[in-house]
Amino acid sequence: MLPTLMLCVFGITTGEFVLAGILPGVAAGLDISIPAAGLLVTAYALGMIAGGPALTALTARYPRKPLIMVLLAVAVAGNVASAVAPTYAVLFATRVVTALVTATFFANAIVIVATAAPEDRKASAVARLALGMNLAMILGAPLGTFVGTHYGWRATFVAIAVCCAVGLALLPRFVPATAGAAGSATAELRVFRAPAVWLAIAVTAVGNAGALVVFTYFAPLATEVGGFADGTVPVLLLVYGVGAAVGNLLGGKLADRSPVRSQLWLLTALAAVLALMWLDTNVVLVFVLGAAGFAIVPGMQARVLTAAGDAPTLAIAVNASAYQVAAAFAGWLGGVALGLGTRSLFLVAAAITVVGIAVAAVRQVRPAVGTRG
Template sequence: MVCVFGITTGEFVIAGILPDVADGLHVSIPAAGLLVTAYAIGMIVGGPTLTALTARYPRKRLILILLLVAVAGNVASALAPVYGVLFAARIITALVTSTFFANAIVIATSTAPPDKQASTVSKLVLGMNLSMILGAPLGTFVGNSFGWRATFAAIAVTCAVGLLMVMRFVTAVANDTTTSALTELRVFRIPAVQLAILVTAVGNAGLLIVFTYFAPLLVDVTGFTATAVPFLLLVYGVGATVGNLLGGWLSDRALMPSQIGLLVALTAGLGVMWLVSANIVGTAIMVFVVGALGFSVVPGMQARVLKTASQAPTLAIAVNASAYQLAAAFAAWLGGRVIDGGLGLRAIYVVAAGVTVVGILVSLFAWYRDRRGVTAQNVPVG
């Protein structure tokens, strides 16, 4: 959790220090904004590729190396003399993020009882929640107080502390993978794995549309002041933390029914947010509720991928993380089309609910296949 907190803070914090980075390196705000794109590209491309290439490497040794790269990447970011060096450092750091997260999940769940896998995943995801609630605001505060380079230095220190904790406390879990990278890729021929990853992409896309345009929705539609947005993001993050832990508990008890039920609740929540979008109090409440419902589905989705891709779980989790990043990119594009199409900002809530309904339908189809006995175990990988 500490390691996930450090690494994902490095991903999220750039938004808070973007103007300082642009000013310090003498580039425009749009050019600095490409640092976010660079990180996303690094995760989308690097996650599956690096995970496949390191499939047979001892897991504990691998995550220690990945953490060293994360430390080095953030140190390089802190010392970057020009924009190009910072851009490259961001890509290098992003390359190891998905592979680290995937191996961390496999290590953690392999030491947990079978009926506790989803809640174990939720504890790792809690590190991501904390990076949203504490990491990004603290990183922004450090950057504002001591300069943006100090922010990356602080993240490097956090990752280094996590590395030392892994060395001391994490069990060296055996890596049973004996197949080649090409053979591991064959796991994606399994329909259940394809559906599990598709659910992650589609099921999260609706919420990501709203989150991408959170600030203009809250300011221009509801009427909050710009200074209130950071506090509402904090409320959203607290809701996400509560929902994440509750979702892990529910998924341990009934994986697919809880996933479908929570997606239905999220759809309803987005609909309610549309209805109350002109009311400040109602919207503030729904920010918490939607944050909780949105993150309640994450542990179950990860556990579902682990269950269906048991022959290559690490690679599948890495690809699942890339699917989430693709969903984020699609969400930004679709939200932009909604606004440019003349439907108005408020229509984003309705479109987001509609996209989430598609996630429900994919989940129902996957559950239907399960109940018919069409599982990953029926399909050979090699």
Template sequence: MPLSVFSLMLVVFGLTTGEFVIAGLVPDVAAGLSVSVPAAGLLVSAYAVGMIVGGPVVTVLTARIGRKPLIIGLVAVSVLGNLGSAVAPGYAVLLLSRFVAGLIVATFFAVAITTTAAMAPEGRQSSMIAKVALGMNLGIILGTPLGTFVGHHAGWRATFVAVAAITLLALLLVLRFVPAFPAAGGSAVRDLRVLADREVQLGIVLTAVGNLGVVTVFTYIAPLLTDVAGFAADAVPVLLLVYGAGAVIGNLLGGRLADRALMPSLAWMLTALAGTLVLWWLAADNRVAVAVLTFVLGALAFAIIPGMQTRVLTAAGAAPTLAIAVNASGFQLAAAFGGWLGGGLMAGAGPRALYPAAALTTLAGLGIALAMLRRDRAKTVSPPAATAAER
């Protein structure tokens, strides 16, 4: 792997770890700041809201900045956001710090992908982009459980210091190895028009709704594993590692399936994801079953992402950077609403209610995917065949 690509991958690793590690530390943060578990879960929502707001706004406002200085500025904001989280004196400051750290993530992902494609040799763009995206998988399979382990043994603040240190190291590598590229240029108005395209809109809605159920469960996976399934707190990092292993495998398989049949594969995977959530609901207090389903859930949660990303990119045409950023915001919209929805269910009906609610929202995503599939098939009907049928 070229060091230029590795440096961008390491940034993605740090950003992903900073996003997801809070899921394993929700009880620790709640206890440390003397707030409720649902309130601590809203820290996931704050990061997600930052991504939702920052995705389109930051991408449009920075469109004329050269890619390398833009990347440096975005990563610097992430470092400051994580350091702010580490030293936050109270809940409100921590909530604000998570929001700030999330503001730059969607734009960074979009710029990193286009920069990597520009650096890649002819015919190897996809494989280079996949290596950058590997940072996301590693952030889940390694960063999240390791960060949870650090948080359990050195305090949750130490986890954010570690995330800031890793991201700062990545920034130094970016300074050294990533070449300078000019700004993307173009008109902000022209780029914004892509958001009016119906296919782009449907793709973003599919990302938001299709991921809502699984991110709701993942946000509260620590209390679900300990309070419902009966695992010890020390087992949570191990089970997050299991989830991450499933995510890596699911991401690879999902990409291959999407290459063969994009919307049909998405429909089948969303069906399987809803079924997995129902099975977890039925076997919520069986630790063996929960351990197995944790792996399956991770695999399916990330198997659907390549296809959703491809769908938006295919529809975006001339403004892929903005489309990627907004699609990332769509995913984070699911994360933000999932934090609120899960917190409300835990405070009201109880933690077990998360599973059927997550299954129902996943089925709603399946409905959107099936509607898109019908639209695709309708477009393939040739005029001569339609005329013959009319006759």
């Protein structure tokens, strides 16, 4: 089950990460400006932020296995439509639709995996599923960019559609029908009465913002602060991605043992790494930054699952939206902080992470009923 869902997550999220690499080709192919093409990234993010939770709520009463098959089929169709889109407006619409199903698919996949896992291994199971997203960053985006560069940007969307189609073909056989059935929309909405759910989501939004500031402005930080040549930036991103994959798996194991305490320690480590990079930006710290930045993620997902109790799907979708909001905020704040000098971004990012530690500490004082400390 898990490898099949990882493949699906890899395919569907590659569509998000690859856009940045093929923007010039899209702009040239549709005769639009680069900024206009960049709005496709914004459209995808907005689709996940606003539309993802809405679609998740509307589909809450449907059994999960047939639901994720329909969602993945829409993703296949959306990527095929993107590949043949005759105009910018059509491409814009197809990206929004694909973003809608991405958020809902990921939320349901997390619940399926977590439900099937033993109680003391839920976080590491979620981490292994999220490894599909890490691989989309490490392998999917570069490979998609390579395909787009050599065969045209439309071929990139065809390749993503094929990957998702393979996952769709495997789902009926390898994902059991007993993996879980969604509750009612009312039950899913009711969990938001619990302060623990909002605190868990707040940690995701604030705790990730610092690392996202640095990731958003990774290239200028590497060249202007680290002194690396422009040509080494892709290699450094690969180093970051490998660190992210390692950190993701490690974070899952730590969260299995103690979800709250491990999160506080990991956020503290992330703040420390960001501060160290202000002093010296090197390859080792780039790897450690990727590891620390993604080690915090499985525990965040697991805590939302625990806080939401028996109706976690919508809470997970909103949590994914919180991550996208953090990314948008990080881009804006980083742009403002650049006025203080490029190096200052590391200190700004460290400061935001410290705020995330404070929010996580509040959650430790008021944990969800039944959680482990």
